[in-house]
Amino acid sequence: MKKGDRTREHIIMKSAEIFNQRGYAGTSLNDIIADTGIKKGGIYRHFASKDEIALEAYNYAASLVCGKFSEAVDQEQSASGRLIAFFLVYEDVVNNPPFIGGCPMQNNAVESDDTHPALRDRAQQGLHTILDMMKSIICEGIQTGEFKEDLNPDALASFAFSLLEGGILLSKLEGNNRHMQMNTASFSSFLQQCCLKAH
Template sequence: MKKGDRTRENIIMKSAAIFNQKGYAGTSLNDIIADTGIKKGGIYRHFASKDDIALEAYNYAASLVNRRFSEAADQEQSASGRLIAFFRVYEDVVHNPPFIGGCPMQNTAVESDDTHSELRNRARQGMHTALDMMKSIIRDGIKAGEFKEDLDPDALASFAFSLLEGGILLSKLDGDNRHMLMNITSFSSYLQQCCLKTS
């Protein structure tokens, strides 16, 4: 990797952590300069604006979280276990989130809802990526005979993702992982009682 590429990657990595903790509006170019040690001119050699940095930083943070989701799901054999694996990634969201500051998609979606349409679109794409991953797992579970044939993959994925994001929000707000842990227990019971095919 060339020095210029390494510099650009370093700016993205450091900025992603800042944006995910302080938000787009709360992050200044001076914050990025202070954290990267790169002067303003050096940053503008690689990015046209703060917007450009924010978009690349979001892509970086979201890709890391999606990789964690995939790795966690790949360790499970059953479809239900693979769905619960998404929750396990955020099991200790208060002290050990998969990316510093919590869920990049949630943080970006909340802040950019009415203020930054391009960031909002990135967050929306992130939501659909996660939902598509879940729907694929559910379809595989139906095909394998683990889940009931009449299960609606779209509805179950939406329900699962809502529980996941709600657990993240409440746990972060309360400073207590119990909300996420309760959602894991509740979702596991729901899968057992309503989704698994009985022999």
């Protein structure tokens, strides 16, 4: 990797952490300069604006978390296990989140809802990516006979992701993982009702 590419990657990685912790509005170019150790001119050699950095930084953070979801899912054999794997990635969201600052999609969606359409679009893409992953797992579970045939993949994926994101939000707000733990246990019990037989 060339020096210029390494510098650009360094800016993206450090900025992703700052944006995910402080938000877009709460992060200034001076914050990025301070955290990266790169002068203003060096930043502008790679990016035209703070907006461009924010979009690249979000892509980086979201892809990292999505990779951790995929890795956890791939370790499970059953459809139920694969769905629970999403929750386990965030089981210690208070002390050890998969990316510093919590869920990039959630943080981005809340802050950029009405103020930054481009960031909101990225968060929306992230939402659909995860929902599609979940729906694919559910459809496979129906096809293999693990889940009941009348199960609605769209509804179950929405329910699962809502429980996951709600658990992250409440646990972070309270500084206690109990909400993630309760939501994981509740979803696990619910999945047993969706199964044709115990797994």
